[in-house]
Amino acid sequence: MIELAGLTKRYGDKVAVDHLTFTVRPGVVTGFLGPNGAGKSTTMRMILGLDHPTAGDVRIDGTHYDRLKDPLTYIGALLDAKAVHGGRSAWNHLLCLAQSNGIPSSRVAEVLETVGLTAVARKKTKGFSYGMGQRLGIAAALLGDPRIVMFDEPVNGLDPEGIHWIRNxxxxxxxxxxxxxxxxxxxxxxxxxxxxLVVIGQGRLLADTSMADFVRANSRSYVRIRSPQRERLLDVLHQAGITVVEAGGGTLEVAAGKPEQIGELAARNGIVLHELSPQQASLEEAFMQLTAEAVEYHAHAGPAAVPQGWGAGWKGA
Structure with a gap:
């Protein structure tokens, strides 16, 4: 379990993390979301003792990270896939970590097999692709067979098979x-x-809830209907006190409607339906809705301005 209580980090006048309080519990995958600059990486670094909080507290199974004996056996983490000495082989990188935390060397072979790097175990990591580096970082996180694992962008650089593997x-x-x-x-x-999901924006906690509840609370649900008897269907729905919005392409939308009720009304009145489908926003749409006011870096549509004097032929670096 990871417990944060009022966790705060300031860099001068900049507040990177602002009184975060939440608990990451065992038995579920907890997603940590937020726009760029929201404070996610800083929070993860403070959990591991790599940055010290300005205020507040964070504990790993009730203990501060720097007081854990053999910390890799408590929590394994992947924060930066390139945090590896390029002159070492994958095997030696993991062996050094194992020896520093009292982990049997036999565990090195086990985790290399788990992440699919056995065939390149003796190769120097400087020749690894980004995806191979990710797999090695995941192997390091699993090395101590920890009760807690923490991954920052674990699917970066992985191919579809690798993404499916890390998900499972x-x-x-x-x-x-x-x-x-x-x-x-x-x-x-x-x-x-x-x-x-735990969602933060500009260092502050925005949501701490289940995936289903998050999407439901931050999106619009409706029933989409299409019928060749559109006008008759409109009359029937209005008579039943159901509010209908006319969308493009002859489609009708009923906000927070029940498809069963609409289907039964149509059937009783002999109305043919070509579509009757409940619609729910995606996680991405719900996330954008919640974090719209917490985005620090905004891009704008349209051609980027070319610095004056560079001329029309300038193509950038």
Whole structure:
């Protein structure tokens, strides 16, 4: 379990993390979401003792990270896939970590097999692709067989097979009763992986809830209807006191409507329906809705301005 209480980090006048309080519990995959600059990486670094909080507290299974004996056996983390000495082989990198935390050397072979790097175990890591580096970082996180794992953007650089593998790995770890805390910008992937969400914006907590409740609370649900007897259907729905919005292409929308009720009304009145489908926003749409006011860096549509004097032929660096 990871527990944050009033966790705060300031860099001069800049507040990167602002009184965060939440608990990451075992048995579920908890997604950690927020726009760029929201404070996610800083929060993860404070959990691992890499940055010291200005105020507040964070504990790993009730203990501060710097007081954990052999911390890799408590919490394993992937924060930066490139945090590896390029002159070392994958095997030696993991062996050094194992020896520093009292982990049997036999565990090195086990985690290399788990992440699919056995064939390149003796190769120097400077020749690894980004995806191979990600796999090595995940192997390091799993090395101590920890009860808690924490991943920052774990699918970066992975191919589709690798993404499918890490998704199933995180679910499997949670099913074993471990605490799984993962940050990602890939909303479609998070929607398939996370059970619970912690969302922050500009360092502040915006949501701490289940995936289903988050989407439901931050999006519009409606029933979409299409019928060749559109005008008759409109009359029937109005008579039943159901508010209908006319959308484009002859489509009708009923906000927060029940498709069963609409289908039964249509059937009783002999109305043919070509479509009767409940609609719910995606995680991405719900996330954008919630964090719209907390985005620090805004891009704008349209051609980027070329610095004066560079001329029409300038193509940038």
């Amino acid at each position: 790995l995180m679910k499997s770890l949670a099913a074993q009763g471990r605490t799984v805390f993962v940050s990602s910008h890939l909303m479609s992937e998070m929607a398939l992986t996370a059970d619970h």
